[in-house]
Amino acid sequence: MITRRHWMVLALLTGLLFLSMLTTVNIGSTNVPFDTILKDPTASLIVFELRLPRVITATLVGFGLAVAGTAMQGLFKNPMADPYIIGTSSGGALAAVFALVFLGGRGQTLLAFIGATLATFLVYTIARQRGRAPVETLLLSGIAVSLLLSAVLTLIMWTAGRSVHQIFAWLWGGFPLASWGDVGIASLILVGCGIIFVYARDLNVLALGEEEATHLGVNVERFKQVLLFVSSFITAVAVSISGIIGFIGLITPHVMRLIVGPDHRILIPASMLAGGMILLWSDTMVRTFTSEMPVGVLTAFLGAPFFVYLLRTRMKT
Numbered sequence: 001m002i003t004r005r006h007w008m009v010l011a012l013l014t015g016l017l018f019l020s021m022l023t024t025v026n027i028g029s030t031n032v033p034f035d036t037i038l039k040d041p042t043a044s045l046i047v048f049e050l051r052l053p054r055v056i057t058a059t060l061v062g063f064g065l066a067v068a069g070t071a072m073q074g075l076f077k078n079p080m081a082d083p084y085i086i087g088t089s090s091g092g093a094l095a096a097v098f099a100l101v102f103l104g105g106r107g108q109t110l111l112a113f114i115g116a117t118l119a120t121f122l123v124y125t126i127a128r129q130r131g132r133a134p135v136e137t138l139l140l141s142g143i144a145v146s147l148l149l150s151a152v153l154t155l156i157m158w159t160a161g162r163s164v165h166q167i168f169a170w171l172w173g174g175f176p177l178a179s180w181g182d183v184g185i186a187s188l189i190l191v192g193c194g195i196i197f198v199y200a201r202d203l204n205v206l207a208l209g210e211e212e213a214t215h216l217g218v219n220v221e222r223f224k225q226v227l228l229f230v231s232s233f234i235t236a237v238a239v240s241i242s243g244i245i246g247f248i249g250l251i252t253p254h255v256m257r258l259i260v261g262p263d264h265r266i267l268i269p270a271s272m273l274a275g276g277m278i279l280l281w282s283d284t285m286v287r288t289f290t291s292e293m294p295v296g297v298l299t300a301f302l303g304a305p306f307f308v309y310l311l312r313t314r315m316k317t
Contacts, residue, residue, distance in 0.1 A: 006266045009259060013273035020277050021059065024284040025051050054178040057186050058283040058295075059276040061175075061242050064189035064234040066275020069249025070268055071196050071231045074203040075224065076135055079257075080307065083235040083249040086142030086228070090149035091119025092239035097153055097167050101160045109185065109240045116236030119145060124228065132221055138228070172294030173245035175283055182241050192234035193272055199227060200264040207262065245296045247303020248275050254306075 025047055026032055032051075036043045068083035076085070083089075095115025099108040127133040127141040157167055175182075202223050205213045210220045238245075252275040253267065260266045279295070282302075286293045 002263065002266055006260055006263075010266070010269055010273070013270060013277070017059070017273050017277050017280075020280055021055055024055050024280055027284055028288055053180045053183050054175050054283070054287075055280060057178040057182045057241060058175050058280045060183070060186035060189050061238045061245070062248055062276035062279030063193055063272045064186075064238045064275075065245065065248040065279070066252040066271040067193045067196055067268055068231040068234045068238075069275075070253040070264070070271045071203070071227050072249070073253050074206065074264060075227050075231075076139060077207065079254050080250065082247070083231060083238075084244070084246070086123045086138060086232065087119045087145040087149065088116045088232045088235040089239050089244045090146040090153070091122075092116030092236055093171055093244055094119075094149045094153045094156075096170060096240070096243070097156055097160075100167055100170065101156055109182075112240035113236050116239050117232065119149060120229065120232035120236070124225075133224065133228075135224070169294055170243045171296075173243035173296035173299075174286070174292065174294045175242055176287070176292050178241075185237060186241055188237050189234050192230050192237070193268075195230045196227065196234075197265075197268050199223065200268055203227075203264040204262075243294070243296065245279065245299055247299045247307070248279050251303050251306050252278060 028046075028051060030046065032043045032046055037047050038044060065083055069081070072081040072083055072085055073079055075081070092112040092115050096108050096112035098115075099105060099111045103111075123138065123141045123145050124133055126145070127137040129137065157164055160167060202213070202218050205216050205218050206220070206223070208216075213220050213223075253271045256267055256270045256274055260270045279299070282298050283295045286295050286298055
């Protein structure tokens with residue numbers, strides 16, 4: 001049941017996100033006072049052509065990773081699931097690195113999206129048996145495909161020579177070259193998030209078990225297909241823009257589940273807002289204090305201890 005407290009949490013998260021976006025536009029190696037943005041051409045250039053598209057892109061990618069993580073945790077009934085669990089990121093990474101090494105970076109975003117999408121189709125095709133794709137088989141297929149694609153990726157990196165540093169920077173994720181074109185691509189994430197939100201009730205029902213969900217009128221197999229491919233689409237768009245940024249899709253849904261509860265009608269938008277805020281501030285910290293260290297390094301430092309905590313908690317239950 002959605003209560004007044006839930007609406008208050010969503011309103012608070014929305015306000016904090018809006019305030020964060022306003023604040024982070026002003027933060028950087030050079031602070032830009034708001035009263036100079038429209039008066040000073042240099043300040044205007046910094047804000048509108050460099051920082052604002054980066055802020056918006058980071059927020060949208062955070063939206064997508066958090067919502068995809070929420071969907072994956074709901075699908076696999078596992079709080080340690082994340083958007084990369086079925087090999088989507090491995091396919092995107094392989095295609096992007098191929099573009100970096102052999103095409104001079106041309107078409108990197110498009111190839112990363114295609115690679116991520118094809119990897120997801122491959123995993124589903126392998127897992128499908130007699131018209132069904134059991135969740136456990138999907139998970140194992142994703143692990144197998146990820147290992148295979150990672151091996152191919154390592155082979156390419158072995159032959160890359162001077163491109164290795166650039167490859168590592170992309171693999172750990174970030175937004176150093178974010179532009180208004182990236183904002184346009186990242187806007188597709190909102191479409192995917194909207195579709196997943198439409199299925200929030202079905203996610204709640206699925207938590208009761210597949211058999212119970214079928215009795216309550218949910219076409220479970222069809223629902224799993226939609227959830228899997230929309231989540232993979234969101235992840236593919238995010239990976240194609242920012243590279244691989246870990247733990248946002250793992251941490252955010254779990255924390256918000258503790259705050260707002262398991263009802264996906266509230267959990268999905270709450271996770272979306274919180275994920276955007278977490279990634280936005282993470283990116284602001286690395287571009288301000290670390291001379292563009294990949295943001296995935298920071299999220300890994302934050303997320304790895306939390307992952308260990310989740311693992312230890314599950315071991316005790």
